[in-house]
Amino acid sequence: MAMSDSPTTDDTTSNTPFLKFPPTSPITIHPTPTSGRAVFTTRPLSPGTTLLHTPALPIDVILREYRREVCGWCFHYDEGRTLPIKRLLKEVGFVFCGEECAREWERDVGTLGREAWGVVEGFVRGGAGGKGWGNGGGGGGGKGNGNGRQNGSGSKKGVEIDGLDGSATEEDADGDVGIPDAEVPRPGEEEIAAAWRWGEMAREDIVAARDGSRVKSHSKTLNMVLGTRPDADVLSFLLSGVLCRARSSEVASMSEIPQEQETGNEGEGKEGDDERETKTTVQDGNQETVSTTNSSSSTATPTPTPTSPPSPPILSSSPWSTILALHPSQLPYPSSPILYTHILTFCHLLALLPPPLLPFLTKSTCLATINRDACNSFGIRSLDDGGDEFFGYGVWPDASYFNHSCEPAVGKERVGREWRFWCKGAVGEGEEVGISYLGGEERDLGLAERRERLWTGWGFWCACGKCVREEREEVEKNGSVEGVGSGGNSGGGTSGDTMEVD
Ligand SMILES: [Zn+2]
Numbered sequence: 001m002a003m004s005d006s007p008t009t010d011d012t013t014s015n016t017p018f019l020k021f022p023p024t025s026p027i028t029i030h031p032t033p034t035s036g037r038a039v040f041t042t043r044p045l046s047p048g049t050t051l052l053h054t055p056a057l058p059i060d061v062i063l064r065e066y067r068r069e070v071c072g073w074c075f076h077y078d079e080g081r082t083l084p085i086k087r088l089l090k091e092v093g094f095v096f097c098g099e100e101c102a103r104e105w106e107r108d109v110g111t112l113g114r115e116a117w118g119v120v121e122g123f124v125r126g127g128a129g130g131k132g133w134g135n136g137g138g139g140g141g142g143k144g145n146g147n148g149r150q151n152g153s154g155s156k157k158g159v160e161i162d163g164l165d166g167s168a169t170e171e172d173a174d175g176d177v178g179i180p181d182a183e184v185p186r187p188g189e190e191e192i193a194a195a196w197r198w199g200e201m202a203r204e205d206i207v208a209a210r211d212g213s214r215v216k217s218h219s220k221t222l223n224m225v226l227g228t229r230p231d232a233d234v235l236s237f238l239l240s241g242v243l244c245r246a247r248s249s250e251v252a253s254m255s256e257i258p259q260e261q262e263t264g265n266e267g268e269g270k271e272g273d274d275e276r277e278t279k280t281t282v283q284d285g286n287q288e289t290v291s292t293t294n295s296s297s298s299t300a301t302p303t304p305t306p307t308s309p310p311s312p313p314i315l316s317s318s319p320w321s322t323i324l325a326l327h328p329s330q331l332p333y334p335s336s337p338i339l340y341t342h343i344l345t346f347c348h349l350l351a352l353l354p355p356p357l358l359p360f361l362t363k364s365t366c367l368a369t370i371n372r373d374a375c376n377s378f379g380i381r382s383l384d385d386g387g388d389e390f391f392g393y394g395v396w397p398d399a400s401y402f403n404h405s406c407e408p409a410v411g412k413e414r415v416g417r418e419w420r421f422w423c424k425g426a427v428g429e430g431e432e433v434g435i436s437y438l439g440g441e442e443r444d445l446g447l448a449e450r451r452e453r454l455w456t457g458w459g460f461w462c463a464c465g466k467c468v469r470e471e472r473e474e475v476e477k478n479g480s481v482e483g484v485g486s487g488g489n490s491g492g493g494t495s496g497d498t499m500e501v502d
């Protein structure tokens, strides 16, 4: 999501290459003085004009509790019934609505990705010794309650590892809270850096132990990590990021890749080294590039747009670079327990993944995955019931440049793996067009509640046309406006969590 609404966020991404649309496209992306990058029209558009169809989805998570009910490829859902194609369920933990989706999934992840999902699934189900995790299993994932989510879920138990302070309180650790709690402070840059220092020390131990080191402290760390209950949803999330980076490696090494932004919580200038390390380790032959024309949906619902899809945007060179081109959140972890769960999950993956993937499993990968996700992910919800079920979330980079508006010019709909956007009414040339981040009944909220919801959930003070108009009307009527202190941001942009179905 294009934005520059947080006081701690200068527009460090302005030099990063981002999505370019072909000249014939009805929309284009420009930087704005106050709202980061935003989407503008290139010509006058009539109601119903298709703006963008985008199936490019480099990072996605289906929550553990929906893994038997939601197609692992197209997100089809059949009112909670287990889907018919179960041949990969035991191996990798996914079901599919049809054989075609199963094959698409296999093609997309490749041999190495399939192996990775396999070891992770085995660990979640059975623990290192295959004996299971006792009560509660390896789930631990939080279910969104209808209005966004925490970024990744927190382990219910917190993290119990010496040196990694995961002393979670019950409420902090509970991933069931949908709306981020404004009262609980997000971990600051220092806390994030300290946690990652621990993670990087653990990384050395774990990698050495897997290389056959006989040093006791190495095997001790490895065994400790393998003996600690995983959070299945954070595992899926970070693995998705690692696989995205791995499958992008060949493309990235041959062309320009946006350098990792040096944000405050991304450590001490190590990204450069990290990048080089990665580039020298190209492997695995599963470099499926993301296609913007490939839409395989078996849940086709009628599209409201009569026109054919516009030309797809010209993507950056690799899926990972489309992730890096997005705006990063400076403070992406919603709570301390979730931060520690992410560090522990990083260690779990270090202990589990096939060795060829380890060069891609770095602090830089994990941080880039969460801090891009934090500003840019869309919720994946049920389609037939108004979106009551929250299956998971994903980052569709092409779709992330739309800013928020409380009276959006753009309608949106997910069809299978694809998000579709269209003009709701007539729009003039050169106008910024936005989508609504508010879902369901949230859109009926009054000015104060609506702004407060956007502030706590997404971190910006809405100054869209509707908010400004209603504020003016209130001032004229009462002489003042109630709610959180106004000022600061001028519309658009988000630093919060999942964008919601309109
Ligand atoms: Zn499917």
Ligand SMILES: [Zn+2]
Pocket (backbone or CB within 6 Å): 405, 406, 407, 462, 463, 464, 465, 466, 467, 468
């Ligand atoms: Zn507004």
